[in-house]
Amino acid sequence: MPNLQLSSVDKFYGDVHAVKGVSLEVPEGEFIVLVGPSGCGKSTLLRSIAGLEEISGGDISLGGRSIVGLAPRDRNIAMVFQSYALYPYLSVYENIAFGLRARKFSESEIERQVGWASELLAIGDFLQRFPRELSGGQRQRVAIGRAIVREADLFLLDEPLSNLDAKLRDGMREEIKRLHRQLGKTFIYVTHDQIEAMTLAERIVLLRDGVVEQEGAPLELFERPRNRFVAGFLGSPSMNFIEVEQDGDGPGIRLPDGQIIDKFEFAPEFPDGGKLVWGVRPEHFSVASGSSADMEALIEVVQPTGSRTFGSFTLSGTHVVAELDARAQIAADQKASLSIDVERTTFFSAETGEAC
Amino acid sequence: MTRGAKGWRLAARLACALAVATLFLFPIYWLAAISIKTPEEIFAYPPVWIPSGFRLDGYVTLFRDGDAWAVWNSLVTAGISTVLAMVIGFIAAYSIVRYRTGGDHLAIWIISQRMIPPICVAFPIFLLFVSLRIVDTYTGLVMLYTAFNLPYVIWMMRGFIQEIPLELEQSALVDGLSRWAVLWKVVLPMSRAGFFATAVFTFIFAWNDFLFALILTRSDVITYPVQVTGYFGSQSTFWSKIGAMSMLGVLPMIFVVGTMQRFIVRGFSMGAVKG
Ligand SMILES: Nc1ncnc2c1ncn2[C@@H]1O[C@H](COP(=O)(O)OP(=O)(O)O)[C@@H](O)[C@H]1O
Ligand SMILES: [Mg+2]
Numbered sequence: 307m308p309n310l311q312l313s314s315v316d317k318f319y320g321d322v323h324a325v326k327g328v329s330l331e332v333p334e335g336e337f338i339v340l341v342g343p344s345g346c347g348k349s350t351l352l353r354s355i356a357g358l359e360e361i362s363g364g365d366i367s368l369g370g371r372s373i374v375g376l377a378p379r380d381r382n383i384a385m386v387f388q389s390y391a392l393y394p395y396l397s398v399y400e401n402i403a404f405g406l407r408a409r410k411f412s413e414s415e416i417e418r419q420v421g422w423a424s425e426l427l428a429i430g431d432f433l434q435r436f437p438r439e440l441s442g443g444q445r446q447r448v449a450i451g452r453a454i455v456r457e458a459d460l461f462l463l464d465e466p467l468s469n470l471d472a473k474l475r476d477g478m479r480e481e482i483k484r485l486h487r488q489l490g491k492t493f494i495y496v497t498h499d500q501i502e503a504m505t506l507a508e509r510i511v512l513l514r515d516g517v518v519e520q521e522g523a524p525l526e527l528f529e530r531p532r533n534r535f536v537a538g539f540l541g542s543p544s545m546n547f548i549e550v551e552q553d554g555d556g557p558g559i560r561l562p563d564g565q566i567i568d569k570f571e572f573a574p575e576f577p578d579g580g581k582l583v584w585g586v587r588p589e590h591f592s593v594a595s596g597s598s599a600d601m602e603a604l605i606e607v608v609q610p611t612g613s614r615t616f617g618s619f620t621l622s623g624t625h626v627v628a629e630l631d632a633r634a635q636i637a638a639d640q641k642a643s644l645s646i647d648v649e650r651t652t653f654f655s656a657e658t659g660e661a662c
Numbered sequence: 663m664t665r666g667a668k669g670w671r672l673a674a675r676l677a678c679a680l681a682v683a684t685l686f687l688f689p690i691y692w693l694a695a696i697s698i699k700t701p702e703e704i705f706a707y708p709p710v711w712i713p714s715g716f717r718l719d720g721y722v723t724l725f726r727d728g729d730a731w732a733v734w735n736s737l738v739t740a741g742i743s744t745v746l747a748m749v750i751g752f753i754a755a756y757s758i759v760r761y762r763t764g765g766d767h768l769a770i771w772i773i774s775q776r777m778i779p780p781i782c783v784a785f786p787i788f789l790l791f792v793s794l795r796i797v798d799t800y801t802g803l804v805m806l807y808t809a810f811n812l813p814y815v816i817w818m819m820r821g822f823i824q825e826i827p828l829e830l831e832q833s834a835l836v837d838g839l840s841r842w843a844v845l846w847k848v849v850l851p852m853s854r855a856g857f858f859a860t861a862v863f864t865f866i867f868a869w870n871d872f873l874f875a876l877i878l879t880r881s882d883v884i885t886y887p888v889q890v891t892g893y894f895g896s897q898s899t900f901w902s903k904i905g906a907m908s909m910l911g912v913l914p915m916i917f918v919v920g921t922m923q924r925f926i927v928r929g930f931s932m933g934a935v936k937g
Contacts, residue, residue, distance in 0.1 A: 348849035358832050377837040395851045408847075413872035456837070 309333045309369065309634065310460060310492065317350050317516075318361035326516040327364070337486050337493045341503035342513035343539070349497040351513075352462050353496065354387050368459065379408070382527070382540040384458035388465040392437040397450050405456045413598040423451040424631065426488070427481075443474045450482075463495045467502065471569045471645040479505055479583065499536035500540050502530065512536055537585050539654060546626045548561060548584045549656065551577040559584065562622035565601045567646065574662065582662070585652040588616065591628035591644050599643035603628070605636050617642065667923070697721070697905030704901045720906030729903070730891035733910045738800060739885060740868035743807035748861050750808070751815025751850060756845055757817070759823045760831075776813040780873055788877050798880040806878065807868040815860055821902055822856035822929075823849060859929025862922045869915065886911040 310332040317325035325347045332338050340348045355366060357378035362516070363538045366374055373381050384405070392401050399420055405418045424430040427447040437445055446466065453461060465618045466482070467475045483506055486493050496501055503510050511521040514596025520532040524540075529538035537545045549561040559582075574582055594600065603619040610616075610632060617636050618627045626643060636642045653662050695713050696704055697720050703710040724730045757763040762773075787806065788797070796802035826849060834848045835841075843898065875885040890907045893900040919926065 353832075356832075356836055358835065377840070378832075379838040379840065381836075383836060385833065385836045387829045387833055389827060389829050391829040392825065393830065393848065393851070404834070405837035408834070408843070452833075452837070621876070 310494075311370075312351075313366075313368060314364040315351070315354060315361050317347070317354060317359060318362045319350075324516050325361075328513075328516070328518055329364075330511060330518070330521070330574045332492055332494065334492055335490050337483070337506060337508045338511060339495045339497060339503040339507035339509070340511050341497055341500060341507075341539075342519075344498050346513045347516040348498070348513055350516075352385075352464050352494060352496050355460070356383050356462055357381050357620060362660070371647070374598050381460075382458050383405070383460045383461075383462060384453035384456045385462040386449050386464065386466045388468060390437075390445045390469075392445055392448055392452075394437050397431065397436055398440070401437065402433075402450055402451045402455055404452060409456070419455040420451075423455045426454070427451050430477050442470055443478065446478060447469060447639050450485070452471065456487070459492065461489075461491055461493045464598055465492065465497055466495075468497070468499070475502075476637075481527065482506065500542065504540065505594075510540075512539060530661070531585075531652060532661055534583065534654045534661075536587070537654070537661075541587055543588050543627045543629070545652075546586045546588065546624075547654070548586060548621060548624050548626065549581050550584045551581050561601065562624050565621075567600050567648070569600065569647055577655075581656045583654040583656050585654055586626075586646060588627045588629035590647045590650055591630060592647070593630055593634040594643040594645040598645050600645045600648075601643075603642050603644055605638055605640055608636060608638050672826035693905055693908050694911070695905075696901055697909045699902070699905075701902065717842040720902035721910075722908055722916055723903060724737055724910070727906065729889055730910060731886050732886040732907070733914070735800075735879075735883045736869055736885040736887075736911070737914060739807060739883065740865050742800075743811060743868050744861055744865040746804065747811040747815045747864050748857070751812050751860075752819050752850070752857065753845070754780045754812070755816045755819035755823055756849060769817065770815045773817040774813075776810075776817070780810070784873055784877055787874070791878055797878055798882045800883050802878055803875065803885070806821045806874055807871065810868055810874075811864045815864055818856065818860040818863075819853065821861075822853040826852045855925045855928035857929075858922050862918060862926055865918060866915065869911075 310330075312330040314329050315325055316323070316327055320337065328347075328351060340351060342348055344615075350359060354361045357373070357376060357380075365372055368381065378537075393404065396404065402420045402423055403416045406419060410612055411419070420433070421430075424433055425452060429444065429447045429451060430626040432440065432444065437448065447609060449466070453463075467478050470478060479502060482493075482495075495502075495506060503512075507524050509521060510524050510527050512519045512527060514535055520527055520536045527536055528540050531540070532613065538547070550564055552558075552573075553560045553566045553568060556568060557570050557573035558566045559570070559574070560566050576582055603617075603621075605617045605619050607618045608615060609618075613632055615630050615632050615634055615636070616627055616628055617634075618625065618640075620626065630636060634642075654660065655662055695711075698715070698717050700715070700717060701708065703713060706873055755758075758769050790798045791802050794802075796805070830852065832843050834844045839847060863886045870887065871885070872887045872891075875888045876891075879885065879888060886907060890904055890911070893903045893907065
């Protein structure tokens with residue numbers, strides 16, 4: 307079973323410690339997304355798996371066999387690059403056939419495989435064209451086609467959608483997910499885009515500065531972030547972070563502007579006389595009906611998107627965004643009564659940022 | 663702008679182009695004319711602009727006396743040294759670009775070799791060749807031209823290879839090629855225009871060399887530029903032979919540049935964009 311295992315992988319570029327002891331296990335057939343801000347070492351990790359970078363420490367094994375030191379071509383891995391990396395001097399057909407020719411497939415096998423891939427990706431109509439004659443989306447498909455014909459054990463995709471415009475990206479996202487289901491192969495997908503990570507992944511590995519911050523199912527990371535960084539990275543608009551104090555000895559908390567919220571079943575444990583950071587996602591707010599209001603807010607900006615409406619306000623200097631029903635009766639410079647789904651919110655330590 | 667003004671500009675441009683072309687082509691025409699003129703026509707004053715007949719005596723003499731071998735010698739030495747310099751230089755340039763062989767300075771050092779005036783090294787090389795017993799041999803000239811052209815080839819190919827996106831090569835490596843196969847199947851096709859343009863110039867350098875050929879050849883592998891100068895005698899100058907021999911020397915160049923023209927233009931406009 308060709309599952310991939312990374313054990314404390316380190317990578318230095320001179321003095322730059324790009325990947326810091328990353329361990330990871332990817333079972334066969336899983337769709338895993340490496341996500342994190344730009345420069346966090348995602349590509350480096352992916353390229354180390356492909357054998358395009360030599361790792362400085364640790365081990366990478368595929369199907370129980372260490373592949374460190376193997377040339378890229380001996381790892382039976384397929385990779386889709388951000389720039390597509392199509393050969394401009396070869397036709398689409400030859401681009402897709404490239405890896406098959408390199409591996410000495412017979413002409414009839416090549417024809418069958420290219421035919422299969424081009425049908426799957428709907429690129430059969432321009433097999434004889436050259437890459438420069440294709441649109442960005444079509445090139446993207448060809449690049450994916452070139453990867454899937456090879457029947458590799460492992461597919462690596464490095465920000466494959468980042469050069470496409472937003473509309474095309476949404477469509478391709480769905481197609482990549484469908485492709486994964488059809489092929490049943492292991493996909494490792496790198497992106498800096500949290501939406502792509504959330505929508506595509508069976509498991510997300512969130513990286514920062516070469517370290518895994520948290521890994522798990524998308525909703526697990528989204529709902530139970532281990533720390534402020536994870537909480538803030540996933541979700542758009544981002545989670546609101548509000549500094550709160552304990553309300554006397556009671557179970558309530560005091561917002562920066564003095565409002566008190568006290569409907570917690572389990573009061574958070576405050577450090578002695580200290581503060582906590584309260585993480586509230588925009589969608590945890592809703593417009594209060596009747597007497598269920600938890601707080602009042604003076605709405606400053608209203609941004610309707612059609613399906614939802616964003617209202618932003620300030621609590622003594624802390625900027626907060628609430629995602630509300632599109633038909634909510636709110637307006638700029640008017641007070642709104644909001645209720646908060648407190649069970650879904652998270653508290654973080656003000657010092658360490660760890661969830662508590 | 664009115665149509666009339668546009669027309670005038672076009673006409674002026676064409677006239678300029680025609681004038682420049684005439685300026686450059688006339689000497690070649692004159693050479694061709696001399697090679698088929700009668701002796702009287704060659705020395706006539708005022709000059710005879712158009713030869714009366716088509717006399718091939720000059721050419722016949724060259725082939726009969728065996729002088730035409732000089733063109734063959736030039737073809738062999740320039741041809742083989744170009745192939746060698748291109749192959750070695752291409753691989754060396756790849757190594758410098760992708761493996762950073764020699765760090766930042768090797769490439770500069772290599773091109774600086776090209777800046778040595780050949781005359782400075784001509785006599786040391788002559789002595790070296792004498793002791794190696796390769797004076798007046800193909801081996802000697804080919805080695806020399808290869809060595810002299812290598813810095814140029816490495817420098818040019820380095821620029822062209824730097825332009826190739828790294829991901830193209832990496833994609834090929836993942837797809838199953840070895841480094842050598844990548845060189846052949848990706849790097850070469852990607853730098854094809856520059857490669858051929860460089861090859862043409864390399865060939866021309868070797869083809870035009872006079873200094874080394876004069877010093878390092880005697881009779882066996884004498885090249886055509888040296889052969890031509892032999893016809894300028896102290897008593898008499900064999901104009902018809904000079905014309906014919908020069909034409910034999912010019913024709914291969916016209917052929918080479920003609921067939922490679924589109925690579926030369928593309929190769930060097932690529933270089934120009936890069937600066
Ligand atoms: N070839 C390289 N040489 C030196 N530093 C590099 C090289 N490639 C990447 N880095 C550094 O390693 C870190 C991680 O880079 P990368 O893996 O490309 O990040 P990501 O793909 O997450 O944006 C960055 O700080 C980057 O500057
Ligand atoms: Mg990257």
